[in-house]
Each structure stands twice: as C-alpha cells, then as structure tokens.
Amino acid sequence: MRRAYYYTLASLPSLFFASPLPLTIKDFFSQCRFELTSSDFTILQSAQLCPSDDAPLPFLKKWYNRERQIRNELVRLRARKLGWDAGRYLRKGEDGQTAVKFARDIFSMDSPDGAEMRLDQARWNYLSEMESNHYFDLEKLISYALKLKINEKILGLDPQKGWEKQEAILACLPGHINL
Numbered sequence: 001m002r003r004a005y006y007y008t009l010a011s012l013p014s015l016f017f018a019s020p021l022p023l024t025i026k027d028f029f030s031q032c033r034f035e036l037t038s039s040d041f042t043i044l045q046s047a048q049l050c051p052s053d054d055a056p057l058p059f060l061k062k063w064y065n066r067e068r069q070i071r072n073e074l075v076r077l078r079a080r081k082l083g084w085d086a087g088r089y090l091r092k093g094e095d096g097q098t099a100v101k102f103a104r105d106i107f108s109m110d111s112p113d114g115a116e117m118r119l120d121q122a123r124w125n126y127l128s129e130m131e132s133n134h135y136f137d138l139e140k141l142i143s144y145a146l147k148l149k150i151n152e153k154i155l156g157l158d159p160q161k162g163w164e165k166q167e168a169i170l171a172c173l174p175g176h177i178n179l
Contacts, residue, residue, distance in 0.1 A: 004136040008035045015147050017124045018117070018154050025148045032141060040138050047142045049123070049149050051091065059130065059139040063146070066126060068093035070119070073103035120150050 079086035
C-alpha cells in the first residue's frame with residue numbers, strides 16, 4: 001500500500017501559476033526528505049519537466065508521454081516550416097490528438113514569449129488535472145514539485161540576459177548587424 005504524506009502536504013504553501021515562489025525546489029526537497037521513504041524521495045527528485053524514458057510511476061509515465069507528444073508535434077511543425085526531416089529529432093512515444101492540436105495552436109502564435117507562457121500554463125493545468133484524485137500521496141508531491149519547477153523557470157527568465165545571449169550568438173555569424 002502506498003504511503004500518505006499528510007504532514008508534508010498539509011504544511012506546503014499554496015502555489016499559483018507565474019507567481020512569486022513561496023519556497024525554492026531545493027527548500028521543498030529539504031522539507032520532503034524528513035517524511036518520505038528513501039525510495040519515494042528518489043522518485044520525487046527524479047521528476048522533471050523534460051520527458052524521460054525512466055518513469056517509475058504511472059503518474060510520471062502519463063506526464064512524460066503528454067510532454068513528449070507536444071514536443072514531437074512542435075518538432076514536426078518546425079521541420080516542415082524549415083524543409084527539414086523531422087525524423088531524427090522525434091522521440092518515441094504515443095501520439096495524442098489533444099496534444100497535437102494544442103501544439104499547432106502554440107506554433108501559430110506570433111510571440112515566442114507568449115507561446116512559451118501559454119505552454120507553461122497548459123502544463124500547469126494538465127498537472128492540476130492529473131493530481132485531482134491524489135490528496136496526500138507521492139503523486140501529489142510530484143505535481144507540486146513540477147509546478148515549482150515551472151514557476152522557477154518562468155520567474156528565472158530575464159529579458160536582458162536573453163538579448164545579451166542573442167547578441168553573443170549573432171556576433172559569431174558572418175555579416176552580423178548590431179541590433
């Protein structure tokens with residue numbers, strides 16, 4: 001039987017999409033280390049936003065599959081636009097019509113920043129759907145960790161650093177024009 005982590009989950013602050021973080025992922029893991037079994041803690045730490053072939057729980061398998069579906073469809077769309085063969089960039093996984101439709105909507109957006117924010121909002125919403133029947137279990141903690149990672153990613157984006165990185169890349173190209 002799976003363990004319930006009442007104290008840990010009850011003591012966590014609420015999370016809201018794209019809002020200031022009440023704690024970092026590092027603080028979250030420190031808090032979880034006390035109550036979780038070592039195997040559950042290892043699984044929790046392994047949960048990531050990027051799809052993995054290693055999914056020790058059906059919850060993570062479902063998360064990774066959905067993420068892989070969206071990413072594969074975005075690869076197909078980008079490759080088609082550039083006239084490239086998408087095959088070498090695709091990852092194994094099931095196709096899902098909902099994810100395909102969503103990826104097409106994202107791809108059609110004019111603003112990369114807006115598309116990324118919409119993609120992160122959809123990830124957040126999907127995690128909320130997935131956790132709906134999980135209350136004090138490991139899956140609820142995994143969802144919390146992934147939401148923390150989404151918010152850390154969003155809040156870590158710095159437009160000035162982005163421009164500087166773009167300029168550094170462009171400076172390496174022949175015939176560079178300063179923006």
